[in-house]
Amino acid sequence: MTSQTPPPGTCRIGHGYDLHRLEFEQGGAGLMVGGVLLAAPVRAMAHSDGDVLLHALTDALLGALGEPDIGQLFPDTDPANKGRESWDFVRAAVERVRARGYAVGNVDGTVVLQSPKLSPLKDAIRECVAGLLDVRVDQVNIKGKTGEGVGPVGEGKAIEAHVVVLLRAV
Numbered sequence: 001m002t003s004q005t006p007p008p009g010t011c012r013i014g015h016g017y018d019l020h021r022l023e024f025e026q027g028g029a030g031l032m033v034g035g036v037l038l039a040a041p042v043r044a045m046a047h048s049d050g051d052v053l054l055h056a057l058t059d060a061l062l063g064a065l066g067e068p069d070i071g072q073l074f075p076d077t078d079p080a081n082k083g084r085e086s087w088d089f090v091r092a093a094v095e096r097v098r099a100r101g102y103a104v105g106n107v108d109g110t111v112v113l114q115s116p117k118l119s120p121l122k123d124a125i126r127e128c129v130a131g132l133l134d135v136r137v138d139q140v141n142i143k144g145k146t147g148e149g150v151g152p153v154g155e156g157k158a159i160e161a162h163v164v165v166l167l168r169a170v
């Protein structure tokens with residue numbers, strides 16, 4: 001197989017999913033979601049900054065290209081990835097998208113978190129994600145949902161994100 005430039009108009013869809021366990025932390029920094037800090041008395045258990053949305057986004061971008069996932073590209077066994085900012089992972093995935101002759105068409109993501117509500121930060125998250133991807137804000141949609149009080153997310157023990165992206169050849 002060669003990495004020839006795809007014919008213009010060729011589209012590829014990608015899906016990404018991520019989950020992080022949450023740990024109670026009174027007076028901590030809070031949660032990073034889509035590059036935006038959400039005030040909360042919890043922190044995400046992770047090797048990096050634990051940004052569940054940016055991790056799912058990275059996997060969606062890589063998945064659309066049919067490339068290895070974030071865990072293979074940035075193994076948590078590598079000390080270089082400890083405490084790493086998640087925007088770095090997104091940037092690396094965007095570089096691969098460009099190198100393969102594609103541009104991001106649009107992104108649709110859902111963050112599942114029991115509390116606090118994501119809605120006050122939704123616009124800030126959309127802007128941040130659009131900036132990272134170098135696309136317009138109207139190409140990025142972010143939704144927030146609760147876990148309806150059931151399961152690990154509903155019980156406040158985890159945060160989850162689902163992201164789909166569409167790439168088109170340019």
Ligand SMILES: [Zn+2]
Pocket residue numbers: 018019020046050051052055
């Ligand atoms: Zn993650």
